[in-house]
Amino acid sequence: MTMWADAHIFVYHRFGDSRHPTTDTTITQITKEFDYLKNGGYRVIPLKKLVNALKDGSNIPDNWVVLTIDDNFRSFYDNALPIFKKYKYPFSLFVYVEATQKRYPDYLSWEQLKEISKYGSLEFHSYSHPHMTRLSDKQLKADFKKGLKIFKKMLHVEPKYFTYPYGEYDSRVKKIAKSFGFDAIINQNMGAVGKKSDLFDLDRSALVGKSNLKYLLKFKYLHATWIEPKRYPEDGILKALHVETNTDAKSGGLYITNNGWRKIDMEGGKANLPLNIKLKNGRNRVIISIKNAISTKLLIKDNRWN
Ligand SMILES: [Zn+2]
DSSP states (O other), rough: OOOOSSEEEEEEEEEETTTOOOTTEOHHHHHHHHHHHHHTTOEOOOOOHHHHHHHHHHHOOTTTEEOOOOSOOIIIIIIHHHHHHTTOOOEEEEEEEHHHHHHOTTBOOOHHHHHHHHSSSSEOOOOOOOGGSSSOHHHHHHHHHHHHHHHHHHSSSSOOOEEGGGOOOHHHHHHHHTTTTEEEEEOOOOOOBBBOTTTTTBBBOOTTOOHHHHHHOOEOOOOOOEOOSSSOTTTTEEEEEEEEESSSSEEEEEETTTTTEEEEOBTEEEEEEEEEEEEESSSSEEEEEEETTTEEEEEEETTOOO
């Protein structure tokens, strides 16, 4: 039996490219995934349809699925486009502009991208694919300006959506990205999209390597306000958790990178507890769950500018 739970956005990177197993999806795998969506009654829709429904405040059907591809790798054109065409599945491909502009060997040409745009939409994924939290405001704005200018000049379209390189961002990066007028911004935090999702912080699960589509489709969107943590703590110690959800849950789950999941007590949907956990990674995720609904806070260490 299929369990539908909110809409989901997925991201692929490379296809049938065994040189990069952690970011690759094999042809067997993608065919299995597409069959699962088809046979399970899921509706693969263009990103635009989901964004418009969110803008209108209409209900988001539980069986909606949006497929995206980050980075304009050749392997999409060579190995995956024929499969997308066969299933008639729409997609949005997010372009790393410099790679095409400078003709990096593993990347698509402008001509190939134009051909691809007959089947899906082309969107923006930065000029130089930087770790955005490491750039100053000035550097960050310059990257957007340069990339958007070349994108429009070469493809004659204006990108409507943006994804962060490496999925790395914080509130400062988000604010600058938003100032460039995108209709929506999509992160790379596992989860789902519901009526109350933030158009400029839509959760998106990765379908690469050994990821499990069936498992990822079970997640629901959790509407939560993160009071603490808001950013990577200066001393690297996660002191406390203070999150308010729109539920009346008495307990939930808490995940912290390198620490796994634990059960936590909540009061009327609110979590407020001391942690004192030393973060070991540069990129950490704190996830709160109530049943199968989740909300993520991404904490990135090398944020020299905050
Ligand atoms: Zn990328």
